[in-house]
Amino acid sequence: xxxxxxxxxxxxxxxxxxxxxxxxxxxxxxxxxxxxxxxxxxxxxxxxxxxxxxxxxxxxxxxxxxxxxxxxxxxxxxxxxxxxxxxxxxxxxxxxxxxxxxxxxxxxxxxxxxxxxxxxxxxxxxxxxxxxxxxxx
Amino acid sequence: xxxxxxxxxxxxxxxxxxxxxxxxxxxxxxxxxxxxxxxxxxxxxxxxxxxxxxxxxxxxxxxxxxxxxxxxxxxxxxxxxxxxxxxxxxxxxxxxxxxxxxxxxxxxxxxxxxxxxxxxxxxxxxxxxxxxxxxxx
DNA sequence: GTTTATGCAAATTCTTTGCAATACT
DNA sequence: AGTATTGCAAAGAATTTGCATAAAC
Numbered sequence: 001x002x003x004x005x006x007x008x009x010x011x012x013x014x015x016x017x018x019x020x021x022x023x024x025x026x027x028x029x030x031x032x033x034x035x036x037x038x039x040x041x042x043x044x045x046x047x048x049x050x051x052x053x054x055x056x057x058x059x060x061x062x063x064x065x066x067x068x069x070x071x072x073x074x075x076x077x078x079x080x081x082x083x084x085x086x087x088x089x090x091x092x093x094x095x096x097x098x099x100x101x102x103x104x105x106x107x108x109x110x111x112x113x114x115x116x117x118x119x120x121x122x123x124x125x126x127x128x129x130x131x132x133x134x135x136x137x
Numbered sequence: 138x139x140x141x142x143x144x145x146x147x148x149x150x151x152x153x154x155x156x157x158x159x160x161x162x163x164x165x166x167x168x169x170x171x172x173x174x175x176x177x178x179x180x181x182x183x184x185x186x187x188x189x190x191x192x193x194x195x196x197x198x199x200x201x202x203x204x205x206x207x208x209x210x211x212x213x214x215x216x217x218x219x220x221x222x223x224x225x226x227x228x229x230x231x232x233x234x235x236x237x238x239x240x241x242x243x244x245x246x247x248x249x250x251x252x253x254x255x256x257x258x259x260x261x262x263x264x265x266x267x268x269x270x271x272x273x274x
Numbered sequence: 275g276t277t278t279a280t281g282c283a284a285a286t287t288c289t290t291t292g293c294a295a296t297a298c299t
Numbered sequence: 300a301g302t303a304t305t306g307c308a309a310a311g312a313a314t315t316t317g318c319a320t321a322a323a324c
Contacts, residue, residue: 066208068262073209074208094256118270118273119270123265124265125207131256131257136255
């Protein structure tokens with residue numbers, strides 16, 4: 001089963017209330033979340049600092065990855081195929097310019113890139129901006 | 138001629154010392170810069186707040202665009218073909234995980250994406266991470 | 275002369291750190 | 300029991316705002 005508790009265990013993270021709450025937020029929300037987003041969601045129950053540290057732990061254990069955005073916020077999304085050695089985040093992120101949310105378009109693979117001589121690749125991120133289905137409807 | 142002063146004029150920005158200095162930094166540096174980067178460069182001469190406001194003005198007038206990164210900093214790069222109606226930033230950004238700089242790989246075009254039904258596209262950004270030529274050398 | 279930009283001070287917001295108390299395994 | 304996590308306080312960055320002065324057009 002792939003519920004919150006077992007996901008934590010699989011990633012060598014202790015099962016605590018705060019972690020379950022934060023992880024749950026990611027599983028319910030379909031888009032990339034910032035610290036602020038999560039604080040708004042579960043902030044009544046847990047300290048701001050705990051949320052910061054939870055996000056850091058999740059990153060380190062390969063449960064979350066950072067999503068590149070252009071507004072100066074740090075945003076995270078659930079890893080699909082990441083482990084704690086390497087983050088692999090091979091799908092397109094879509095940021096809606098109307099509602100401001102960033103979501104993962106898992107269906108669409110990122111096209112290959114051929115870098116110039118001398119460059120080594122470890123990770124690719126594709127961010128597309130526009131208007132999402134909901135806001136276009 | 139495409140020097141700093143005329144670039145400012147073309148974008149309806151008053152010619153001031155601070156703006157020339159900030160714009161110059163972008164023209165000299167080949168990669169995406171944060172507020173902090175610029176402050177380190179010209180910070181002795183101008184107030185921190187002035188630099189913030191300069192970056193904002195440059196954005197509004199279509200001289201700079203934001204570059205998506207995943208470290209929670211806001212980074213800017215010179216627009217090539219942007220105007221103040223729409224930002225167009227059609228090349229790949231490369232972030233070196235060793236030296237930490239982000240540069241534009243102007244030669245490489247961004248591949249086309251076909252979005253799902255209902256999505257409208259206005260801008261695409263491709264961020265590649267790895268090790269750059271200099272750090273591999 | 276009118277409009278816009280700057281510097282300074284101060285307020286907000288964001289993020290990190292230390293440490294004692296608590297909870298997990 | 301032993302180790303990791305939490306909350307609180309506090310420090311440190313990053314960013315924004317108001318207002319009087321100065322500079323650009």
